[in-house]
Amino acid sequence: MQLGCTYLVVRDMKGSIAFYEALLNRRAESRKPERWVEFHCGNTLALWNPEFDKELIRNSSDVSDHFNEAYLNYKEESGLRYGNNAILNFNVTDLNAEYQRIKSLNIGAVSEIFYINVVRPYYCFMLEDPDGNLIEITGDYKPE
Structure with a gap:
């Protein structure tokens, strides 16, 4: 088994992207920056915005296009903690x-x-x- 990346759960995606771009002195890479970005800085550091998924679940006409039932149940039952987790x-x-x-x-x-x-x-x-x-x-x- 190998570690794929480390990612942080963030509230303010734009602010966090700006912070880490300044800190790491490099641009974030992403295909969906409002949900997920990655920085390749030795290993991969990624930022994840869980509010993106919540919005998609609330506003999607067919949520099964994006998520299975297990993920939907997990999102409904799990509490999320921001900051100082690692x-x-x-x-x-x-x-x-x-x-x-x-x-x-x-x-x-x-x-x-x-x-x-x-x-x-x-x-x-x-x-x-x-x-x-x-x-x-x-x-x-x-x-x-």
């Missing part, structure tokens, strides 16, 4: 340069640079996306 970790070659870049983008709350030495020593900073998902960015860092 922490994405990105590794960069120059942590200080990336920290300055991210701060200048002004796309979300950014922590100070942390030093952590539990399993092994490393430096990182945290960034929060529009849904409250945490992003840890690590890399080579020389303290000033």
